[in-house]
Amino acid sequence: MKMALSIALLVVMTSSAGAQYLGNYSANPYAPNSTGNAYGAGSPYNPNSVNNPYGRYGSTHSNSSANNPYAMDAPKLYDSQGNYRGRLSSNPYDPDSISNPYGRYGSRFSPDSVNNPFGAGNPYVPDSPTNPYGQGFSIQGADDD
Template sequence: MKTLTLVVTIFLSAGAVSAQTQDILIMGGDSQDEFLGCLSCSEYDSNSVWSQYGRYGWQNKYGVWNRYGQHANPYGSYSACNQYGQNGPVLVDRAGNFYGRLSVNQYVADGVCGPQGVPRVCTALRVMCADT
């Protein structure tokens, strides 16, 4: 849990998201219309990716982020953890404002690990992908 706490701190301090103004949601799937959790919500929120036992929690081996599912699988087309994937989940607020794409692929232009990405956020995502 210490790793995940550090990761969320890095995400929130890197300037990619602002927990104080809007909830930052992760949306994935073919049309980015599948809710995958709240990035900026408290670990006690059942919709938070930081909730250890919640459906959307990164550490829940049976939730949407399990290693064998489509969103954290290193080979999944819609996975944030696929180093060659082009269709990773997107980061948006409730108003639909786009903040970037959750992808470890360094060639995705709007990805957190892409050419215009934020190195600290990319590192945090890589840590999360390794932990799932």
Template sequence: MRKLIFVTIAVALAAPVFAQNLGNLSSNPYGPDSSANQYGAGSPYNPNSINNPYGRFGSPYSPDSATNPYAMDAPKLYDDQGNYHGKLSANPYDPDSTSNQFGRYGSPYSADSINNPFGAGSPYRSDSPNNPYGHGMEMQGDAN
């Protein structure tokens, strides 16, 4: 029995963790996983919130933050079908950044951009971050 427990623990510790769920990028203030819910995933006291100015994903100094204009490992966005929609980043030079107005995920003309009101950013899509009644896009951070 001891060996079984030891092996189970060793396998669990050795299993790689690739991504950390940070909630959903959403303008819905009532969704529990919404970044706009100040009592849920969007709480400024949540250590993994993009709204926590002292946390890993919200600090303007963290390399993993959505608010650091130099970050290269910002949280990644995924829609309901698992399609990648870039990095939620303030970095205007990162090719995958939602703030790069000339990139695939930041251009207001790209169908994959949350900044396109006729594409991924449509206020009528349930997984759009711009739909105040939807659930938004899943945010995933690197699990370091």
């Protein structure tokens, strides 16, 4: 009984110490959790939206923002299987940024890049961010610690 309680406590602690879900990086304008939906997770009025120019994750001045070209703590992307797919960042110098044209997650030649239409950015794959009817990649922002 004591072992089960300690395992349950450990699971709760690790899940609360994790990241904050911000929606899905997706071109789908109909999905409520899509950043492509201006009335859902992509709303510029949503405080946690990457499209909110005054919010933590959308401001050009926040270190946690997807839109700050110098940010080093931008939100992370994960596919539907939980695989890390880089950072949703406009920083072209961050090695994990999807905006780095020479990086693993930003190069149009890398199979792990959302910018490769034959790799992770394939518009015919259901969880691809470029599929207009797909679910996209999960966006995880830094937790407020």
